Amino acid sequence: MCFCRSGKVSLSVCLSLPLFLSLSRLFYRCEAGSCVGRAWRCHIKMDPETRSRQQIVLILLGALTLASCYPQHRCEYEDYLLGRCRSPLGRRPKCTEIRLSYCEDMPYTETLFPNALGHTSREEVELGAEYLLMSVVETLLSSGGGGGGGGGGQCSPDVRMLGCAVMTPRCEHDWPMQPCRHVCETVRRRCAAAFDAIAMAWPYFLDCDRFFVSEEEGCYDPLEGLRVEQDGDDDYYGGLPPAEDPSFGSIRFGHHSEAELASVLSQTAERCSDVARTYSIGRSYEGRDLLAIEFSGNPGRHELLEPEVRLVGNMHGNEALGRQLLLYLAQDLCNEYRQGSPRVQALINTTRIHLLPSMNPDGYEVAAAGGQDATEDEEEGRKYGARNVGRTNAQGIDLNRNFPDLASIVYRRRRLRTYRTDHIAIPDFYWFGKVAPETYAVMKWVRSIPFMLGANLHGGDLVVAYPYDLSKHPQQHKLFSPTPDEKVFKIIARTYADSHPTMGRDQAWCGSSRASKNGIINGAQVSSFAGSMQDFSYLHTNCYEVAVNLGCDKFPAEEDMENAWHENQEAFISFLEGAHRGIKGLVKDEGGNGIKGARVSVRGVRHDVTTAEQGDYWRLLAPGVHILTATAAGYTRAIKRVRLPPGMPHAGRVDFVLTKTALEPNATALNRVEEEVVVVVRAEEEEGGGGGGYYSEQDDYERFDPYNHFERYTASALAARRQERRAEKPWWWSFFVGSGGGAAPTWLLRKED
Numbered sequence: 167m168c169f170c171r172s173g174k175v176s177l178s179v180c181l182s183l184p185l186f187l188s189l190s191r192l193f194y195r196c197e198a199g200s201c202v203g204r205a206w207r208c209h210i211k212m213d214p215e216t217r218s219r220q221q222i223v224l225i226l227l228g229a230l231t232l233a234s235c236y237p238q239h240r241c242e243y244e245d246y247l248l249g250r251c252r253s254p255l256g257r258r259p260k261c262t263e264i265r266l267s268y269c270e271d272m273p274y275t276e277t278l279f280p281n282a283l284g285h286t287s288r289e290e291v292e293l294g295a296e297y298l299l300m301s302v303v304e305t306l307l308s309s310g311g312g313g314g315g316g317g318g319g320q321c322s323p324d325v326r327m328l329g330c331a332v333m334t335p336r337c338e339h340d341w342p343m344q345p346c347r348h349v350c351e352t353v354r355r356r357c358a359a360a361f362d363a364i365a366m367a368w369p370y371f372l373d374c375d376r377f378f379v380s381e382e383e384g385c386y387d388p389l390e391g392l393r394v395e396q397d398g399d400d401d402y403y404g405g406l407p408p409a410e411d412p413s414f415g416s417i418r419f420g421h422h423s424e425a426e427l428a429s430v431l432s433q434t435a436e437r438c439s440d441v442a443r444t445y446s447i448g449r450s451y452e453g454r455d456l457l458a459i460e461f462s463g464n465p466g467r468h469e470l471l472e473p474e475v476r477l478v479g480n481m482h483g484n485e486a487l488g489r490q491l492l493l494y495l496a497q498d499l500c501n502e503y504r505q506g507s508p509r510v511q512a513l514i515n516t517t518r519i520h521l522l523p524s525m526n527p528d529g530y531e532v533a534a535a536g537g538q539d540a541t542e543d544e545e546e547g548r549k550y551g552a553r554n555v556g557r558t559n560a561q562g563i564d565l566n567r568n569f570p571d572l573a574s575i576v577y578r579r580r581r582l583r584t585y586r587t588d589h590i591a592i593p594d595f596y597w598f599g600k601v602a603p604e605t606y607a608v609m610k611w612v613r614s615i616p617f618m619l620g621a622n623l624h625g626g627d628l629v630v631a632y633p634y635d636l637s638k639h640p641q642q643h644k645l646f647s648p649t650p651d652e653k654v655f656k657i658i659a660r661t662y663a664d665s666h667p668t669m670g671r672d673q674a675w676c677g678s679s680r681a682s683k684n685g686i687i688n689g690a691q692v693s694s695f696a697g698s699m700q701d702f703s704y705l706h707t708n709c710y711e712v713a714v715n716l717g718c719d720k721f722p723a724e725e726d727m728e729n730a731w732h733e734n735q736e737a738f739i740s741f742l743e744g745a746h747r748g749i750k751g752l753v754k755d756e757g758g759n760g761i762k763g764a765r766v767s768v769r770g771v772r773h774d775v776t777t778a779e780q781g782d783y784w785r786l787l788a789p790g791v792h793i794l795t796a797t798a799a800g801y802t803r804a805i806k807r808v809r810l811p812p813g814m815p816h817a818g819r820v821d822f823v824l825t826k827t828a829l830e831p832n833a834t835a836l837n838r839v840e841e842e843v844v845v846v847v848r849a850e851e852e853e854g855g856g857g858g859g860y861y862s863e864q865d866d867y868e869r870f871d872p873y874n875h876f877e878r879y880t881a882s883a884l885a886a887r888r889q890e891r892r893a894e895k896p897w898w899w900s901f902f903v904g905s906g907g908g909a910a911p912t913w914l915l916r917k918e919d
């Protein structure tokens with residue numbers, strides 16, 4: 167009657183038949199010997215007492231049926247391992263010795279089969295893709311897709327031992343032990359970046375929820391032995407790894423593929439999570455993330471009066487040194503901070519530092535691939551930058567020529583007495599041209615953060631070049647073309663060059679910078695070109711940016727990298743500290759509220775800076791006496807005379823309080839113009855040639871990208887990326903193809919979102 171031969175048949179089936187029969191009789195009313203609505207007959211006429219007694223009997227019968235079914239539920243071995251039942255039936259397996267070479271360093275010596283994956287013998291384990299993965303996983307993670315270790319060392323051999331704990335479970339007294347879930351979770355967290363770096367999914371059989379149990383259920387730590395070897399720090403698997411581990415946080419001086427770069431950045435941010443975070447400023451044409459890392463006492467947000475600095479590398483894809491140096495710098499800042507360096511701690515606590523190691527990852531991939539093909543003969547050409555493969559982005563656009571050319575606008579207006587060299591609006595015609603998604607992402611980035619100092623890193627020369635890059639005379643290409651802030655730019659450039667052991671030497675040039683003066687030069691004197699990032703930064707934002715040319719070799723050999731780092735380490739730190747020069751302060755109203763977008767002017771310098779969201783501003787200045795004016799629409803202006811002594815270790819604090827005025831909003835602006843402008847010469851004529859409405863400039867400035875290039879580019883790039891991914895298998899796939907065992911481990915392929 168009962169179909170409970172296999173424990174897999176559900177209890178409801180066991181119950182349903184007898185109960186159905188009894189209940190059907192009970193609930194149909196018996197009237198005059200026949201059941202209403204049914205053909206069944208009531209043979210016995212029952213009084214209510216008899217009927218209730220029969221009900222009890224039938225219910226007991228049902229319960230008995232259920233009880234008789236239960237013991238026959240067979241606890242299969244897999245059910246037991248998956249926690250579905252308590253005691254497995256059948257032949258009880260015995261502990262056997264682990265005889266799998268990749269699992270021999272486990273803290274126990276005996277295992278038993280079948281394991282949770284259903285393998286019934288050592289031979290079956292050896293044939294499985296899971297074991298194959300464990301045998302190569304350390305190699306895969308440490309190779310990271312390109313050359314050298316990509317941080318996989320952080321999770322080896324842990325991940326392999328975790329796999330062994332599932333494939334060869336610990337056996338004691340012929341009983342399998344379950345590995346701890348929290349150990350699995352820690353390893354998974356620590357391995358995330360390494361798996362990401364090789365685009366591999368977390369293996370299904372290391373699912374912490376399924377194959378591992380909690381402490382309450384009685385688990386053991388499969389990495390026990392490992393922990394003892396690694397100096398017994400109890401924190402090791404609970405929180406941050408120990409700082410004492412000498413290999414931990416050490417910098418690998420070599421080239422890093424795009425995946426390795428991402429992995430190192432995220433590991434660094436994780437290691438210094440109190441003061442660092444990574445973020446993407448957008449995507450390249452081929453859909454690669456433009457990854458930045460930020461260091462700050464409060465990562466993720468601007469703090470009042472804290473200066474923001476940025477360093478951008480690899481704008482030219484074939485100029486790889488800057489990209490690498492920024493990666494080393496990120497790790498160095500994190501290491502020094504953790505080791506308690508007072509200098510780096512002070513720097514990070516008072517400065518918000520953004521590093522974008524690669525602005526052109528697509529170009530880099532091309533250049534890196536070409537670099538591997540270089541033969542001995544090509545060595546010479548490679549060294550002196552003759553090979554420019556990968557310089558541009560994937561669309562063939564030179565990113566350092568692709569920013570809006572605002573210098574031309576300024577030059578055209580320079581006979582106007584009212585001309586300015588700050589916050590020049592981007593003319594609409596710029597957007598009609600080809601705007602690279604990388605350029606666009608950087609433009610959006612530099613407008614969204616109140617950067618006040620920056621550098622972009624190049625190769626092929628050894629000199630710091632400062633604006634303008636565009637010659638003020640269209641026919642003279644090596645013409646000295648200074649900004650109104652020449653003094654300031656010289657100080658900024660000199661900070662870097664003087665902290666570098668060789669850059670400041672006269673004979674150190676290797677490119678075209680013959681006119682360089684001890685390692686610094688006006689950009690236009692090297693070669694004149696329009697649309698550079700530093701010209702744009704100066705003319706459109708509050709950021710003072712220079713171009714640091716790091717050396718003659720654009721793509722140095724791996725063995726030269728460490729030396730290059732030591733040459734630039736001090737220069738980077740000094741440069742970043744340079745954010746604390748000049749003056750800074752708040753422009754407030756009488757109620758103490760910061761005024762956003764107020765202008766701070768320096769008499770004699772036609773370049774204003776504007777206040778950020780909360781009314782804070784930074785103005786780099788050369789030492790000396792300066793007359794400062796703060797203005798804002800709808801307020802009276804305030805003037806201050808400041809003396810800035812040389813060698814001040816911090817920026818001087820100069821605040822302004824502005825009073826609301828009853829006058830029209832434009833009146834203050836007019837007021838300022840009246841004072842500074844004696845005669846307006848040929849205003850109309852100049853405006854006509856200006857290419858953008860000069861008088862409505864302030865309104866235009868707020869406008870950004872009227873054609874929304876961003877959406878267009880990212881949509882197409884993402885589609886292309888998805889297609890490419892579908893077609894291609896990751897490089898490590900070959901390890902698993904034709905391995906003889908079972909099905910190919912498609913579970914290692916990451917699912918695209």
Ligand SMILES: [Zn+2]
Nearest residue numbers: 482485624625
């Ligand atoms: Zn360059």
